[in-house]
Amino acid sequence: MKTVYFDNNATTKVADEVLEEMKPLFCELYGNPSSMHTFGGQLGRKIRRAREKAAELLGCEPVEIIFTSGGTESDNAAIKGSLASAPDKHKVITTRVEHPAVLAACRDLENHGYTVIELSVDREGRLDLAELEEKLDDDTALVTIMYANNETGVIFPIDKIAEMVTGRGVVFHTDAVQAVGKIPLNLAKSSIDLLSLSGHKLHGPKGVGILYVRKGTRLAPFMVGGHQEAGRRAGTENVPGIVGLGKACELAAQNLEEENDKVKSLRDKLENTLLKMCPGSRLNGDRENRLPNTSNISFEYIEGEAILLMLDKFGICASSGSACTSGSLEPSHVLRAMGVPFTSAHGSIRFSLSRYNTEAEVDYTIEKMPPIIQKLRELSPFVTK
Amino acid sequence: MWEYTDELKDHFFNPRNVGEVENPDGVGEVGSLACGDALKLTFKLDENGRIKDAQFKTFGCASAIATSSVLTELIKGKTLEEAAKVTNKDIADYLGGLPEQKMHCSVMGREALEAAIENYRSGGKKKHELEGRVVCNCFGVTENEIERVIKENNLTTVEEVTNYCKAGGGCGGCQGEIEKIIEKIKGDKIQELTAAATRRTGKLTNIQKIHLIQQTINEQIRPALRAHGGNIELIDVEGDKVIVAFRGMCAQCMLAEYTMKDVVEAKLREFVSEDLFVEEDKESASQPHEHRE
Numbered sequence: 019m020k021t022v023y024f025d026n027n028a029t030t031k032v033a034d035e036v037l038e039e040m041k042p043l044f045c046e047l048y049g050n051p052s053s054m055h056t057f058g059g060q061l062g063r064k065i066r067r068a069r070e071k072a073a074e075l076l077g078c079e080p081v082e083i084i085f086t087s088g089g090t091e092s093d094n095a096a097i098k099g100s101l102a103s104a105p106d107k108h109k110v111i112t113t114r115v116e117h118p119a120v121l122a123a124c125r126d127l128e129n130h131g132y133t134v135i136e137l138s139v140d141r142e143g144r145l146d147l148a149e150l151e152e153k154l155d156d157d158t159a160l161v162t163i164m165y166a167n168n169e170t171g172v173i174f175p176i177d178k179i180a181e182m183v184t185g186r187g188v189v190f191h192t193d194a195v196q197a198v199g200k201i202p203l204n205l206a207k208s209s210i211d212l213l214s215l216s217g218h219k220l221h222g223p224k225g226v227g228i229l230y231v232r233k234g235t236r237l238a239p240f241m242v243g244g245h246q247e248a249g250r251r252a253g254t255e256n257v258p259g260i261v262g263l264g265k266a267c268e269l270a271a272q273n274l275e276e277e278n279d280k281v282k283s284l285r286d287k288l289e290n291t292l293l294k295m296c297p298g299s300r301l302n303g304d305r306e307n308r309l310p311n312t313s314n315i316s317f318e319y320i321e322g323e324a325i326l327l328m329l330d331k332f333g334i335c336a337s338s339g340s341a342c343t344s345g346s347l348e349p350s351h352v353l354r355a356m357g358v359p360f361t362s363a364h365g366s367i368r369f370s371l372s373r374y375n376t377e378a379e380v381d382y383t384i385e386k387m388p389p390i391i392q393k394l395r396e397l398s399p400f401v402t403k
Numbered sequence: 404m405w406e407y408t409d410e411l412k413d414h415f416f417n418p419r420n421v422g423e424v425e426n427p428d429g430v431g432e433v434g435s436l437a438c439g440d441a442l443k444l445t446f447k448l449d450e451n452g453r454i455k456d457a458q459f460k461t462f463g464c465a466s467a468i469a470t471s472s473v474l475t476e477l478i479k480g481k482t483l484e485e486a487a488k489v490t491n492k493d494i495a496d497y498l499g500g501l502p503e504q505k506m507h508c509s510v511m512g513r514e515a516l517e518a519a520i521e522n523y524r525s526g527g528k529k530k531h532e533l534e535g536r537v538v539c540n541c542f543g544v545t546e547n548e549i550e551r552v553i554k555e556n557n558l559t560t561v562e563e564v565t566n567y568c569k570a571g572g573g574c575g576g577c578q579g580e581i582e583k584i585i586e587k588i589k590g591d592k593i594q595e596l597t598a599a600a601t602r603r604t605g606k607l608t609n610i611q612k613i614h615l616i617q618q619t620i621n622e623q624i625r626p627a628l629r630a631h632g633g634n635i636e637l638i639d640v641e642g643d644k645v646i647v648a649f650r651g652m653c654a655q656c657m658l659a660e661y662t663m664k665d666v667v668e669a670k671l672r673e674f675v676s677e678d679l680f681v682e683e684d685k686e687s688a689s690q691p692h693e694h695r696e
Contacts, residue, residue: 347569397468398460
């Protein structure tokens with residue numbers, strides 16, 4: 019059976035071109051870039067190229083790029099590192115809908131004497147910037163707000179937020195793991211101080227990511243040891259990963275516009291048709307300000323895990339914010355923060371597309387989905403005819 | 404991805420006896436939308452008092468649907484006395500086992516069956532009601548129900564109890580109480596535990612005590628309040644009086660007083676000292692709160 023992969027916000031296929039660049043770095047060019055000999059030392063050039071490509075995609079300088087082990091490390095390093103550099107301030111502002119990598123890191127700070135403010139969102143998943151402005155004060159060490167939400171795809175007005183926050187002399191970090199490669203970003207024209215991204219969300223390999231640190235931003239190193247990454251992130255470089263990520267950034271920059279038109283039109287076709295054909299369905303999140311690849315749809319009175327398993331039988335991969343799929347007994351914290359009622363929070367399905375998806379796959383899903391919803395609604399004691 | 408058996412997948416993809424029996428003799432409804440699963444069981448008896456037809460409707464995950472399907476298969480042809488003997492374990496065994504975290508689905512099946520039989524015996528009047536004191540407010544689970552799953556399945560930890568009946572899986576505020584129920588059933592004397600606790604903390608210096616209070620708040624109390632969008636701050640300690648302030652949702656919560664005694668004070672007594680009592684900081688209560696929705 020063919021796999022239809024609509025779970026690209028979870029992870030993506032490594033692009034063939036990326037894999038090609040990585041291949042020789044395992045068994046042939048396996049040296050350590052820190053070595054004095056040419057065999058190892060020549061890899062420094064490859065890392066430099068990767069850094070330049072990443073900088074090009076983000077619109078920043080290569081020296082502002084630190085390679086890490088992924089999004090979670092970048093988030094932790096940004097949060098903990100910037101607080102360590104501002105020991106006199108004890109307040110952190112974030113949102114209720116952050117990825118756990120940020121939310122858990124912030125909540126842990128409460129055990130170390132910090133006050134953490136979690137901004138709420140409205141029913142569409144939007145922030146109230148006036149609330150943020152009101153909370154900013156001289157004791158605020160850091161504001162960390164995601165660029166785009168992983169579950170709903172809702173994009174926050176990050177450039178505007180960054181300007182407001184840094185204007186008050188406060189450091190601003192954004193988890194841009196879901197945004198990079200999907201929407202255009204230009205750090206040269208933004209006031210963002212710190213930005214996290216992850217390789218495997220943009221057709222690069224797993225286990226590698228980037229922390230962008232604006233020149234002049236004070237950041238205590240998160241990992242200490244060797245002198246790699248100019249002493250800002252110790253540990254022998256993940257050479258294949260870094261080179262692969264560099265290539266993935268290059269491809270993302272090339273394909274951004276054209277492919278997003280294609281991905282967006284596929285997403286819209288899938289979304290609009292499902293909303294029309296499936297009774298009791300509703301879209302979660304701000305329809306306008308949204309990633310072009312993400313669609314989060316709730317199906318009332320039925321449960322997400324059951325939907326996923328039925329889709330799985332047809333080889334269709336998606337994800338759900340239901341309690342049963344989250345490993346806890348409560349549904350998605352993002353949907354709950356948005357005030358999505360329990361009647362539909364348990365039955366939410368996220369489709370996230372990529373440039374490798376085709377119209378045939380969308381048509382196939384449109385054909386399979388309505389009977390699944392129909393079948394589960396017939397099983398549900400809450401659906402009355 | 405859950406590890407489901409082939410039997411379970413079969414009953415999920417091809418559920419037996421879906422629907423509602425016409426003019427049923429018994430109706431059992433358990434669960435709710437908020438909980439994430441719910442089951443409506445209907446049955447009809449033949450002239451000999453055997454279950455002639457049983458049908459179900461279920462809102463829930465694959466294992467909730469599969470266990471409901473199995474339940475109807477298991478009770479068909481049985482007298483009510485025979486059917487009443489079906490346990491959650493019978494349902495799980497029929498499917499070749501369930502993942503630990505899904506055991507509550509089999510318990511929901513057994514509960515629906517009991518509710519339906521009860522409904523029949525009361526002449527169709529009685530609806531399922533919670534019996535006994537509610538321990539877990541998040542999922543509405545009573546002491547009777549918790550005792551029963553512990554006894555029937557030989558459970559020994561709070562985590563297992565959560566897997567079997569969801570109790571303790573929401574805010575976590577009742578986990579201490581569930582532990583006590585487990586202890587009670589195990590036959591261990593609670594007094595011994597309390598004595599041990601007092602012994603452990605008998606020689607605390609003031610600094611050690613404050614440190615332990617802060618640690619207990621960080622590790623035991625805050626995560627529970629956090630789950631409901633609330634928070635807590637330690638303001639001061641005067642002798643055995645611990646002064647705290649509620650933040651976030653807790654500050655406006657109608658159950659705050661209950662939380663103060665049953666969660667905060669109980670945890671501090673359990674982990675620090677039996678002599679502690681808690682007071683809310685009046686001054687900070689009048690201040691505007693963060694985290695307002």
